[in-house]
Amino acid sequence: MSFVIAFAGKGGTGKTSLAALTIRYLSEKRKGPVLAVDADSNSCLNEALGIEVTATIGRLREDSLQAVRGGGQRPGGMSMEELFDYQVQQSLIESKGYDLMVMGRPEGPGCYCAANNIIRKYTDKLSEDYPYVVIDNEAGMEHLSRRTTHKVNILLVISDPSRKGLYTAERINALVDELKLDVEQRALVINKAPVAEVETLKAAAEKMDIRLAGILPHDEELFRFDMNGEAVVKLPADSPALSAFYGVLDSLDIP
Numbered sequence: 001m002s003f004v005i006a007f008a009g010k011g012g013t014g015k016t017s018l019a020a021l022t023i024r025y026l027s028e029k030r031k032g033p034v035l036a037v038d039a040d041s042n043s044c045l046n047e048a049l050g051i052e053v054t055a056t057i058g059r060l061r062e063d064s065l066q067a068v069r070g071g072g073q074r075p076g077g078m079s080m081e082e083l084f085d086y087q088v089q090q091s092l093i094e095s096k097g098y099d100l101m102v103m104g105r106p107e108g109p110g111c112y113c114a115a116n117n118i119i120r121k122y123t124d125k126l127s128e129d130y131p132y133v134v135i136d137n138e139a140g141m142e143h144l145s146r147r148t149t150h151k152v153n154i155l156l157v158i159s160d161p162s163r164k165g166l167y168t169a170e171r172i173n174a175l176v177d178e179l180k181l182d183v184e185q186r187a188l189v190i191n192k193a194p195v196a197e198v199e200t201l202k203a204a205a206e207k208m209d210i211r212l213a214g215i216l217p218h219d220e221e222l223f224r225f226d227m228n229g230e231a232v233v234k235l236p237a238d239s240p241a242l243s244a245f246y247g248v249l250d251s252l253d254i255p
Helices: 015-030 045-049 057-070 080-091 113-129 163-178 195-206 220-227 240-251
Strands: 003-008 034-039 093-095 098-102 132-137 152-159 183-193 212-217
Touching: 003 015, 015 034, 015 045, 015 098, 015 132, 015 152, 015 183, 015 240, 034 045, 034 113, 045 098, 057 080, 080 098, 098 113, 113 132, 152 163, 163 183, 183 195, 183 240, 195 212, 212 240, 220 240
Parallel strands: 003 132, 003 152, 034 098, 034 132, 152 183, 183 212
Antiparallel strands: 093 098
């Protein structure tokens, strides 16, 4: 069974950067291959990892639908399901220590429900081959209400040092209970915190019904990497944010 770590939080909290750093952490410290899943329709985990996306689940689905409508030929007499399964397997982006699967944006009109269902199915299916799975979910709570996040060992709810960020974190925590999602552990991480506000943020977190795993400092170097489009996984080991976040991950019950 894979050990699954998922991320949630409002947009702009830095959860994608922290998901990428978690992949780096697992690759360095646990030595197990990781299945990285970008379940955000606004795909950007690949940028944080410094790799190029060649195919997305959303695009593959649209191509498959067009093939069906157009009566296109399927190689080797494959059924559409077999062909799609093969395409998904081929779409995995391989890198050192991890493979990446990207949901992406459906090209046609309508909601993202179908792409979400597909990525959920293949996350479950492919995770059998990986000891660790890291899922970067979209901002807000839509992925939770659609039950994209399920069978999770650790859900890290990321907030920035703002009232809105903490309020969203509280709502996400409550929604996990309302939907009866299969989440073993939940923890709050407050990111980008000014040093002068750490004690205030701790006091605010103590009033919340979710365990505070850590408060990460604002890091100018991480900010620069992000603004310049550089891969955050290449942060130097003495980065304050990286050091603090590794300390958080060390404190979690990750086998």
